[in-house]
Amino acid sequence: MKRDWANLDSLALNLILEKSIEPTYHIWFGSVCKNWHSVSKLNHHYNIQFRSNMLPMLMIPSEKSAEKRKLYSVVANRVYPFELTMLNKKRCCGSSYGWLATVDADNIITWVTLSVDPITSPDDYVVAAIYTNRGVLAFIKAGQEVWTYIQENDHFGFIDITFYKGLVYAVDRWKKIVSFELCYSSDPHDIFGRERRNPNVVLETSEDEIYSPLTYLVKSLEGELWMVRRFITREEDNINKGTKNFHVFKLVLDDKGEKLIHLLKLESLGDNILFVGDGDSTSISASYFSNSLQKDLIYYSDNYFDDEPNPYPEGPFDLGIYNVKWESFDLHCHYKSYFKAMSPPIWVVPPFQLD
Template identity: 20%
Template sequence: MAPWSDLTFDVLELITSFLPFLDHYRFGAVCKNWRSVSKRRQHPPPPQLPWLLLEEDKETGKRKFYSLSEAKNYSIEIPELRGRYICGSSHGWLFAIDIKIAGILINPFTQECYELPRFPAYGKDTDVTTLIEKKPSDCVKGYTFEEMQTLLVFKAILSHDPKERSDFTVMILFGEFHTLAFWRPGDSSWTVVDGPKRRMEDVLYFKGNFYVISSMNGLYVVDFEPEPKLRKVGPEIRIEGCVLQSYLTDFDGNMLLIERYGRSSKNNRIDTARFTVIEIDLEEHCLYECYDIDDYALFLGRNSSIAVDSSHLPECKKNGIYFTHLTESHSGDEFGFHDLGVFDMADKTISTFYAVEVFPRRVDSPVWFIPKRFW
């Protein structure tokens, strides 16, 4: 048998097609030849579970990650993320805000980065972004800059992977009402999308359009021409009970609305009680409640919602919804801090997959993240 180091390029490349992120990383560390093969990976990666991006280690400055497939923590040196608050994850890229309220879009494992323009004002009377140079250590309308770092942008998503398409769009939910705004490469500022003055819950890029769901369960599509505005679409959606958060998901070409319901717990907090899943048929103008999602698992949080086929991933709970806690500084500990787990669509129970006590108050939200572009 020939030595492993003498295997031909095409054989080695075929081997990498079966390797998930961590094994691909280890493969490239064996020798120079194998590293060169790993850099030129032509095959799409096999199905993999998202990682959970955690807080920064205060002593080392390294960023903590949790591998769900290995049930193991990793601390990785990513200088670009030091001191930054993570407000979104999409297509393997992260959105991060520093203490000066400046934002970046970054692939953490290749260090490719886009600097984002100054964000729009948080609210009518709280334009922290124009005061940052004048009073960098003051409180603005009751908020410190550390709090503004976590409050300004609720969520950010991408239309496409910037490595695959240069004409991508970044869409954010920002400010008091989670107003919509977008940026494209070459733009000098954010463009605010005109819409109703109500809180927006989630945004989804679906079949060439951006859709957003409001706190009143109104579904809107973004019309970019002639002026960017929200236009209401879809059937009327009614809700019952205490909905903590609404999510939109692209589920194999179907749009799903996932409602997260809460209940009061013994420690006077409001924790997640259950989820309902509704398919929205835009063409037929109909709603269909989904009672199971077969072998799939959904991963919800401040990331672009992720659907994973778990049929070949035994470590993943199929027909389950993995969720992270809701962390906004102004919401207080009583509203969902330390509340993360996995909801079983079959028996309607919630179980844990990670020790929730590790999350102190007002730290980075745990964000689901699928690593891409390994080298």
């Protein structure tokens, strides 16, 4: 008996889609025929769990060209057969809401993040940046012509920044955390950028604090603000030998989010699986991906520093998986020879919408 695959019952088709946890599978599914495309659109519209758990993908170099990048899936353990065009060998200094920011020839900006997606909020988004080798802060709102700057005197050396409950938070390599409100320049035409703000210090650096070259701020699924500190193993000649371990802390803040009440070190991530590296740090649900991913995991990619152009012998490719509960390591995307001398892979969450 010949089966009419194009007109399978919608219940059966939805069962297939529920097993397809990656957006790429939904796109391929919807490309089969008009009926499957309609079912895929309806499933995407009503499947809130799927929309709220978009799995980050690793944007890696392509073996064909320095201007190309490919996407690697940690669930499927495969590189997808399509390519993205970049500008020469420029390094991405941030990935936020599916947007990429690249470093220019002067390497002025080292990190950028967005408050919301400019596509859905074209008049109400904010860009926050960490710039220069001193790691100082600035931000600009849609429609503004100049940046508003944060005072540099005692506030520099920042390496990550995020938006959380109406405030901007930034952290440095010694886990100092500051926050500030988005009070924009009073003179939008001030071309000299003289408008500067003093941030609120949430967590001061203590004298005995251990240096962490990579520290991240991430919003948990429970709506909490977490700090993830990453420590590196170094040999006697100061050669970077890769990630040694991670410490994850929950920031218990007051109602205004300006004062730290308690800093709680976490021994487990609960339902959170974290993705950290260049770009916005992301948390996804372990229970939603229970058939594919384990709990208590941190997936990490490398970061690039000007003062260490060749960390992790001959290229920034310290990639792996860290289990917070068991303090153990595993691999995801394996190093390939053509990665050498290329900018580091970064996590991206490609925007997904079925027309």
